[in-house]
Amino acid sequence: MKQVLELSAVDMSFRRRLLDAPHEAIRDAFGIHVPPHFRMRFVERDADLDALVVLPEPAATSDELDDADLDSVSGGNAWTDPDARW
Template sequence: MMVSEKTLHEDIIEKAWADEKFRQQLHSNPKQALREAFGITIPDHIRVRTFEEQQNDYVLVIPPNPSKVNYDVNCGPWRN
């Protein structure tokens, strides 16, 4: 069963809230953290960055314009 990116994103956040060791590893080595916790292997050419919002922060992530990116928007840029 394929999990949607939204559900996966929510699962990662919930695990980071509940598991301090995972949260720290997510910041220090996100690819390894995601592989170990969720079985996700992210290719070397994809950079993963984490940023933890604080109470008075609002982070707005602007994704690439789909018309300018060469990937299937239904499966993400790094999934095979």
């Protein structure tokens, strides 16, 4: 990625290709095949912006437990359950 960003800073044709067709631009410039199912997008920061920030994924808003939480609570807690059998 470092090489891609460095080249995009000095080669405007490559930069435009990254914006329009990143898979092909990387393949043609570096011989690296990025699988088509790997989705990516390059963006430019507008001149009037001081920072361009990509927001994180939204936090889950469901009251339901996820699989990891369910695994941790299923079957009770043997340490506090006097009827637990080992």
